[in-house]
Amino acid sequence: MNCPRCKTTLNQKNYEKVMIDYCTGCGGVWLDAGEIQTIVENQGEAFSKAQITATLQAAKAGIPPSEIESVENCPKCSSGMTPMNYNYSSGIVLDVCQQGHGIWFDQGELERVQISFESWNKRSQEMRSSWSELVQQGMHEAHAAETTADLRFRKNLGPVGTAIDALLVWMKSRR
Numbered sequence: 001m002n003c004p005r006c007k008t009t010l011n012q013k014n015y016e017k018v019m020i021d022y023c024t025g026c027g028g029v030w031l032d033a034g035e036i037q038t039i040v041e042n043q044g045e046a047f048s049k050a051q052i053t054a055t056l057q058a059a060k061a062g063i064p065p066s067e068i069e070s071v072e073n074c075p076k077c078s079s080g081m082t083p084m085n086y087n088y089s090s091g092i093v094l095d096v097c098q099q100g101h102g103i104w105f106d107q108g109e110l111e112r113v114q115i116s117f118e119s120w121n122k123r124s125q126e127m128r129s130s131w132s133e134l135v136q137q138g139m140h141e142a143h144a145a146e147t148t149a150d151l152r153f154r155k156n157l158g159p160v161g162t163a164i165d166a167l168l169v170w171m172k173s174r175r
């Protein structure tokens with residue numbers, strides 16, 4: 001497989017007990033469907049206070065126009081990937097294959113997703129009721145708007161992906 005950004009051949013390495021594909025050219029990472037869930041749940045990596053602060057401070061909703069204009073192709077099926085703001089407002093914009101093959105992370109984005117997930121996880125335990133209300137509302141509206149492709153995509157990403165994608169669809173329906 002080649003890097004969707006700089007076309008360098010991707011290498012493999014073990015990260016958080018997952019064999020990930022990474023690019024020595026630009027530092028990006030490709031994760032097959034389902035791998036992101038294993039990585040965020042493992043939480044083996046420790047992040048510095050500075051990394052955590054920087055990630056949380058960069059939180060921002062929406063997709064910048066530059067991300068919509070530059071379309072990267074899935075390294076597996078070559079179809080154009082869709083930009084997705086991880087967890088709706090993390091400010092980390094990932095490229096997702098709508099055929100469900102996986103997700104592309106530019107350099108540093110995977111670590112930022114891990115930080116964002118860990119912080120979200122902690123907060124959601126603190127505010128469990130309001131969060132589940134939000135997800136339920138998102139799921140309900142996603143269900144109303146879903147297509148076969150949406151369904152297949154969510155199924156491949158597993159429960160974490162389901163929550164993410166429900167919010168993505170919900171956000172789109174509000175624009």
Ligand SMILES: [Zn+2]
Pocket residue numbers: 003004005006007008023024025026027028
């Ligand atoms: Zn690259």
Ligand SMILES: [Zn+2]
Pocket residue numbers: 074075076077078079097098099100101102
């Ligand atoms: Zn694909």
